[in-house]
Amino acid sequence: MAKITFDGIEVEVPDGTSILNAARTIGGSIVPPAMCYYTPLQGSGGKCRACLVRVAAGSAKDPRPMPKLVASCVTPVQDGMVVENTTSEQVLNVRKGIVEMLLINHPLDCPVCDQAGECDLQNFAFEHGVSTTRYQEERRTFEKIDIGPLIQLHMTRCILCYRCVYTANQITDNRVHGVLGRGDAAEIGTYIENVIDNDFSGNVIDVCPVGALTDKTWRFKQRVWFTKPVNAHRDCSHEKCPGRVVLWYKGKDVLRVTARKDQYGEVKEFICNECRFEKKETADWVIEGPAHIDRSSVISANHYELPVLNQQVIADLPESSVRDLEQNPPMKLGN
Amino acid sequence: MGRKLLTEHINVEGIDTFEVYRKHGGYRSVEKALKTMTPDEVVEEVKKSGLRGRGGAGFPTGMKWSFLAKPEGVPRYLVCNADESEPGTFKDRQLMSKLPHLLIEGMITGSYALGANTSYIYIRGELLYVLRILEKAIAEAYANGFLGKNILGSGYDLDLHVHPGGGAYICGEETALLESLEGKRGNPRNKPPFPAVQGLYARPTVVNNVESIAAVPIIVNMTGDEYAKIGVGRSTGTKLISACGHLNKPGIYEIELGLPVEEFIYSDEYCGGIWKGRELKAVVAGGSSVPILPKELILKTAAGENRLMTYESLSDGGFVTGTMLGSGGFIAMDETTCIVRNTWNFSRFYHHESCGQCSPCREGTGWLEKVLHRLEYGHGHMEDIDLLVSVAKQIEGNTICPLGEAAAWPVAAAVRHFRDEFEWHVKHPQEAIRPGAVYPGKAVLA
Numbered sequence: 001m002a003k004i005t006f007d008g009i010e011v012e013v014p015d016g017t018s019i020l021n022a023a024r025t026i027g028g029s030i031v032p033p034a035m036c037y038y039t040p041l042q043g044s045g046g047k048c049r050a051c052l053v054r055v056a057a058g059s060a061k062d063p064r065p066m067p068k069l070v071a072s073c074v075t076p077v078q079d080g081m082v083v084e085n086t087t088s089e090q091v092l093n094v095r096k097g098i099v100e101m102l103l104i105n106h107p108l109d110c111p112v113c114d115q116a117g118e119c120d121l122q123n124f125a126f127e128h129g130v131s132t133t134r135y136q137e138e139r140r141t142f143e144k145i146d147i148g149p150l151i152q153l154h155m156t157r158c159i160l161c162y163r164c165v166y167t168a169n170q171i172t173d174n175r176v177h178g179v180l181g182r183g184d185a186a187e188i189g190t191y192i193e194n195v196i197d198n199d200f201s202g203n204v205i206d207v208c209p210v211g212a213l214t215d216k217t218w219r220f221k222q223r224v225w226f227t228k229p230v231n232a233h234r235d236c237s238h239e240k241c242p243g244r245v246v247l248w249y250k251g252k253d254v255l256r257v258t259a260r261k262d263q264y265g266e267v268k269e270f271i272c273n274e275c276r277f278e279k280k281e282t283a284d285w286v287i288e289g290p291a292h293i294d295r296s297s298v299i300s301a302n303h304y305e306l307p308v309l310n311q312q313v314i315a316d317l318p319e320s321s322v323r324d325l326e327q328n329p330p331m332k333l334g335n
Numbered sequence: 336m337g338r339k340l341l342t343e344h345i346n347v348e349g350i351d352t353f354e355v356y357r358k359h360g361g362y363r364s365v366e367k368a369l370k371t372m373t374p375d376e377v378v379e380e381v382k383k384s385g386l387r388g389r390g391g392a393g394f395p396t397g398m399k400w401s402f403l404a405k406p407e408g409v410p411r412y413l414v415c416n417a418d419e420s421e422p423g424t425f426k427d428r429q430l431m432s433k434l435p436h437l438l439i440e441g442m443i444t445g446s447y448a449l450g451a452n453t454s455y456i457y458i459r460g461e462l463l464y465v466l467r468i469l470e471k472a473i474a475e476a477y478a479n480g481f482l483g484k485n486i487l488g489s490g491y492d493l494d495l496h497v498h499p500g501g502g503a504y505i506c507g508e509e510t511a512l513l514e515s516l517e518g519k520r521g522n523p524r525n526k527p528p529f530p531a532v533q534g535l536y537a538r539p540t541v542v543n544n545v546e547s548i549a550a551v552p553i554i555v556n557m558t559g560d561e562y563a564k565i566g567v568g569r570s571t572g573t574k575l576i577s578a579c580g581h582l583n584k585p586g587i588y589e590i591e592l593g594l595p596v597e598e599f600i601y602s603d604e605y606c607g608g609i610w611k612g613r614e615l616k617a618v619v620a621g622g623s624s625v626p627i628l629p630k631e632l633i634l635k636t637a638a639g640e641n642r643l644m645t646y647e648s649l650s651d652g653g654f655v656t657g658t659m660l661g662s663g664g665f666i667a668m669d670e671t672t673c674i675v676r677n678t679w680n681f682s683r684f685y686h687h688e689s690c691g692q693c694s695p696c697r698e699g700t701g702w703l704e705k706v707l708h709r710l711e712y713g714h715g716h717m718e719d720i721d722l723l724v725s726v727a728k729q730i731e732g733n734t735i736c737p738l739g740e741a742a743a744w745p746v747a748a749a750v751r752h753f754r755d756e757f758e759w760h761v762k763h764p765q766e767a768i769r770p771g772a773v774y775p776g777k778a779v780l781a
Binding site: 046049050068071101102159178184185 | 503505520688693725
C-alpha cells in the first residue's frame with residue numbers, strides 16, 4: 001500500500017494505482033478530468049493531457065518535486081507522494097490551455113449534437129475553460145464518411161482520444177478503423193471506406209467522450225435530458241454480453257439502449273449490438289428500476305419531483321411538521 | 336589542429352570495407368572487450384569516459400547503461416537510433432556511410448557490455464543508400480566472425496539487424512522508435528516505464544545515438560580515463576558538428592569539446608567565417624529544436640565570457656541568454672536572414688511532424704505555424720507576438736514527448752531575442768513581405 005497526499009487529503013491505495021484512480025477514491029470535484037483515459041481499456045490515457053497534475057514530492061524516499069506536470073492517469077503513485085491538483089495554479093492554468101487547444105478543432109455545435117448533456121468535453125470546458133478563444137485561423141473540417149448503418153462518424157468533432165481504437169482492438173473481434181495521418185491532420189477512419197459491423201462495434205459509441213461517434217438509431221430523436229433512463233436486463237444469447245443495460249425512455253418508447261456507466265462515465269460491462277440496436281421494445285427486457293443519474297448532471301434537469309418555492313405556501317401545519325421544517329428547511333430556488 | 340577520434344580514418348580509400356577498416360585498427364575494441372574484459376568493466380570504462388549522449392539530450396551514456404534492468408532469463412536489447420532528421424543535423428548519416436564498420440564495432444562492444452544478444456540499428460527510411468552500405472558491412476562482419484554465434488571464440492552471440500523507418504521525425508524519439516520497430520504506429524509512449532525497464536518488446540532496452548555508439552570502441556581502446564581528458568569539465572571527448580547556413584565552409588567537423596564558438600565559426604580550420612563577408616546575425620547551435628541566439632550571445636555568455644562548444648557553456652544563462660549543444664546541428668544565419676520567416680519555417684516542420692497523439696502538440700504546433708505564417712505574410716497584429724509566446728508556453732512541458740518542447744522553444748526564443756523584428760513585420764507589412772526584405776534594425780537583447 002502507498003500513502004499519498006492529494007490536495008491536502010491523505011489517502012492510502014494499493015501499489016501501482018494511478019494518481020487519478022487514487023483521487024477517485026476520494027471523489028468529488030477534486031478528481032482530475034479525463035478525456036482519453038478509460039479504466040476498462042488497457043493502455044488508454046496520457047494523450048489528452050487534461051488530467052495533468054503537479055507532483056510536489058515524488059515519494060518519501062525521494063521527496064524532490066517532479067520537474068514537469070505529469071499525466072495523473074498513467075503515473076503510478078509512490079509512497080509519500082504529494083500531489084497538487086486544484087490547489088496548484090499552474091495546473092489550473094494548463095487546463096485552461098488544454099480546453100482552448102481541444103476546442104480549436106472541435107465545433108461548438110452542442111445545440112445539434114447528440115452527445116450534448118453527456119459530453120465529457122462540454123463538462124471539461126464548463127469547469128476549466130474560458131468563454132473566449134484566441135484562435136482565429138481556419139479550422140479543420142471533414143467530409144462525412146459512411147461507416148455503416150449503425151454508427152455515425154462525425155470526424156469534425158473528434159478529439160483523437162483513441163478510446164474507440166482501443167475498444168475496437170480489445171473488445172471486438174476485428175478492428176477495421178484506426179488513426180490515419182499525423183498531427184492535426186490525423187483522423188479516425190477505416191482507410192478505404194469500410195463498414196464497422198462486428199458484434200460489439202456499438203461500444204465505440206459509449207466510449208467516445210464527445211459526439212464524434214453516435215448511434216444512428218437514436219440520432220436527432222430526443223435531447224437526452226428529456227428522456228428517462230431505466231436499468232434493465234435480458235437473457236442475451238451472446239456469450240460475452242451480460243445483457244445489463246440502460247433503456248432511455250420517452251413516454252412508452254425506448255429510444256436508445258446503452259451500456260451502464262459509472263460516475264466517471266466509464267462503461268462497467270460492454271454490451272453487444274443486438275441488445276443495443278435491435279431490442280427496443282419494453283417486452284424485450286426485464287425492468288429493474290430507474291437508473292442512477294448524478295444530481296449535477298444535466299440529465300437530471302427536468303426530473304425534479306416538485307418545484308420548491310421560496311415562500312412558505314402551506315399555512316397552519318401541525319406543530320411536529322413545523323419543527324421538521326425548521327430543522328430541514330426546503331431548498332430554495334436560485335441558490 | 337583539433338584531435339580527431341571518430342573521423343581519424345574517414346578519408347582513407349576503402350575504409351567502408353572490412354579489410355581496410357581492420358588494417359587501420361578496426362575491431363580492436365571487440366577483441367579487447369570480449370577477450371580481456373567483463374561486460375561490467377566495459378560499462379565502467381564508458382562511465383569513466385564521461386561520454387554524454389550525442390543525440391541531443393546529453394545524458395551520460397555510461398549512467399544510462401548502468402540503469403538497464405537485468406532480470407534473469409530475459410533478453411535485453413541495444414538499439415541504435417539512426418533516425419537522424421532534425422533540420423540542420425546531418426552528421427550521423429556521414430558517419431554511417433563513410434565508416435559503417437565503426438558503428439558496427441560500437442554495436443558489438445556495446446551489446447556485449449549490456450548483455451544483449453540481438454541488436455538493432457533503426458535507420459531513417461530515406462537513407463536507403465546508407466542502409467545498403469550498413470547491410471553490406473554487417474554481412475562482412477558476419478563473414479569474419481565478428482557477428483553471429485560464438486564471436487571470436489568468446490562464447491558471446493550477437494545478431495545485428497538494420498531496420499528502416501517510414502520517414503517520420505517523431506520516430507527519432509526513443510519510445511516512438513521502439514513502437515515503430517515493433518511494427519506499430521510511431522507514437523511516443525508514456526514514461527514511466529522507461530525503456531531501461533520496459534523497452535523493445537517490453538524488455539529492458541538501451542537506445543543510443545549513432546555517434547554515441549561509435550565513440551564506444553574509441554573509449555574501450557584508449558580507456559575511459561584517457562577519453563575523459565579530452566574536452567572541458569563534464570563535456571568530454573570529441574563531437575561531430577554539422578555546420579550549415581551562411582558559412583564559408585559548411586560541413587561536418589569533429590571538434591574537441593571546449594572549442595570557442597568564435598573559433599569554430601571564424602577560423603579557417605573550421606567554418607571559415609560568414610559567407611560574402613557579411614555579418615553574423617544569429618545561430619541555432621544544436622539543431623532546429625534548440626533556442627536561437629543572436630550573435631552577441633552565441634559568441635559570449637551574458638557574463639561576458641567566451642562561449643565554448645560544450646554542453647555547459649552553451650546552456651549558460653538557461654533559456655534567457657543561453658541555448659543547448661543538442662545534436663550539434665549548427666545553423667548560422669547572416670544579417671540578411673529574416674528571423675520571422677526562419678521561425679515560421681521551423682514551425683512548419685514541427686507542425687508537419689507532430690504525431691498528433693496529445694492535444695497540446697497536435698493543436699498547438701499548427702496554431703504556432705499559422706500565426707507565424709500570418710506575421711510573415713503581413714497580416715499579423717501586435718497581440719499575435721504575445722500569443723506566440725503564450726501558445727508556446729501552453730505546449731512546453733505538457734506533452735508526452737519532447738517534440739512539444741522542440742516546437743515551442745525556437746518560437747519562444749525567436750520572440751525573446753528578436754521581438755523588434757516581429758514588431759517590424761506587424762508595423763511594416765508591405766515592406767516585410769517584399770522579396771528579399773530585411774529587417775533594418777539590430778537585434779535587441781532580452
